[in-house]
Amino acid sequence: MSFNKKYKEMEIGAVLPAATGLQFKTGDWRTERPIIDYQKCIECLICWSLCPDSAIKRKGTKVEINYDYCKGCGICSVECPVKAIRMEREEV
């Protein structure tokens, strides 16, 4: 973003507007990806609340993995009370 900006084009004091981090996609960190089986999902929102990366999109009680950011830690898979999330190896 600002890597090429000249000093007069950068905000003084290194101040940043909110959430510019969304531009940094961390999805390529993962080696496994979580896949939700919506037949089993009970919309408890546990996966959404525990994801360290806020990488599960939530609309009401519906959830969807955001693969742009998911780092594949596997917490959602382990913690899902109905085992609706499985981890699959990413293709190389």
Next chain:
Amino acid sequence: MATLQETKQKMMEFTGDHAIAYGAKQAGIDFVAAYPITPQTVIVEKLSEYLADGMMNAKYINMESEHSAISAVIGAELAGARGFTATSSQGLALMFEELPVASGMRMPLVMAVAMRALSAPINIHCDHSDMLSVRDQGWVMMIAENAQEAYDQTIMSFKIAEDPSVQLPAMYGIDGFITTHNMENVYTLPDEMVSEYLGVRKPLYRLDPDNPMTFGPLALYDTYFEFRRQQHDAMMNAYEVTKEVFGSYEQMSGRKYTPLKNYMTDDAEVLIFAAASTVGTARLAVRKLREEGVKAGVSGVTLLRPFPVPEVMETFSNVKAVAVLERMASLGSPAGPHYMDLASAVYPQLDLRMYDFIYGLGGRDIDWTTIAQTAKTALSDAEHKRPNETRFLGVRE
């Protein structure tokens, strides 16, 4: 120029510390973080009295250390406050971590420094080693000679620091005990005049739930340098802004400040360069020297950072010799802090010789005869083209 009567200024009897507290109160500070250290204590004590008597509408917090004090003021500034604190010596040293932080985060807080010797050995009396040790940290810095200047610089510091083209923290120093605890006549402006002059702080950015921003991120080698570059520009702007503020303050008060305080320098052959209360003593030395036929003058530093190079060039252009009086020993350096500033400013354009004299460390007194002698020594050394050597005044050697 308005007269004192016209501007409705009141003559009050203040010690330097009290004058600062009064000025800060009038400046409409929103937040004070206080931690006591001799000889600054009266500043924070007076402010707490104003608070307790309902005379000051500011948040006053007694912090548990100087480091936390300046941290709290930075926090207050982040939230939009006009913040103030004061310290001395070891307290300033403890705050050191936060000095470049305040500057780097562009928080225009103001701090009064009761200049006092640094430990070890522990000493509570005046020298300039505390403030001069932090001169590179990106703060606008002024030095006050007496209680009147302390009062005036309190108000002016806010005006300079908060200027949109500056947005840097500002500190100003007064001599510990010599000025902090000496009762002097101080002309004070009416409250409304100061309020109107400074207004309320309008921060460029602040912690605001309706406009969330991030302050203080990590900036690595690909971005950090540009922020320091910005601060350089701000410091250069501060030079112009300070002169503008000196001008507008003169309109209000009738007192004229200049980056260098010159006395009998126009036709001087030898200059004495000094800071703070010593400038007053040096004026006496110069009058005595003139009686003897020595064409001496005094140049006292008011604006230390940004260093007023144009004024130095102008003042020093026709002198043969300068006796630089330093109240700090910059151990291991080729010369003291003032000498290094001056030498960098005038080299190689001016052809003069400067001589360094370290005096008054730990509060040791200096009198006009000693100062007068330095001018004569400087003249004589210049004539004989002797190189500078660091000399100590008043040490039992």
Next chain:
Amino acid sequence: MAKRDYKPITKLSDLPEENRLVSGHRLCAGCGPAIVARLATLAVPDTPIVINATGCLEVGTTFYPYTSWSVPWAHVTFENAAAVASGVVETLDKLSKEGRAKDAPVIAFGGDGGTFDIGLQALSGALERGHRFLYICYDNETYANTGVQRSGATPFGAATTTTPAGRVIPGKQEWKKDLVGIVAAHHIPYAATSSIAYYRDFINKVRKALSQDGPSFIHVFAPCTFGWRFDTSQTIQMGKLIVETRIFPVFEIENGALKFNFKVPNPKPVEEYLKTQRRFAHLFKPENKNLIELIQKNTNENWERLLRIEAAGKIF
């Protein structure tokens, strides 16, 4: 100051949908502190202002020009989160009364390093002065950001990069500092411990803390997958085990009286927890067996001590 009264939530769907710690940060996959920060900032509907000490959470989320915070956020230095928060809270109080700013709940985050050790003075001062803010210490039991060095919160026997398990010295030889005890001695309205595995407990403690009329403090256990050497998917399980073994008691101290939240009637032996992390692997060598016994003994004694404190009623 405006009164805040956040009742406990019962459903996770009661939490705001919009994240306050958003995606794209550089924290490790499976980072415990990330979950702490996410849930703490989501715990109340009002936008919180976050003051963050230097550490993993701060560095990992604000890498110029990227910031993962969608709420007002400030980092100053390592040891002064509580001092900075003091300045922010009092300023917001004054400026909001004058119509110059909007008041908001203030949360200060510090890691165990920035709280137990270098930040203790600032925390103590802020608690003593009674500012209305919540200090959350996310405890990953090391100076994680600088490479997993030992802190005052590192447990006995743990291997860190400054207390390595060597031939002569088997890891850290000192016991974990009782920070909540120190905090409670400041007689603040509310202090609590929590484990990120018990997210409802944690969220409701944040809500209760932010409803106080003075300072509040939560010490939350935040497992570090990288520093402790366990699989990234096990963060929550670690948070459960440490509670189930009674090593990390979960309780509240409200108005001076301690109350357990989880009584853990059938505690697991400490080995169940210690064997899951490589930082304790050396304890399982035959010559170090007594160390595990020491840890079990200390865990039991600590639990008993807290039960006695609980029985004593209002004691702080």
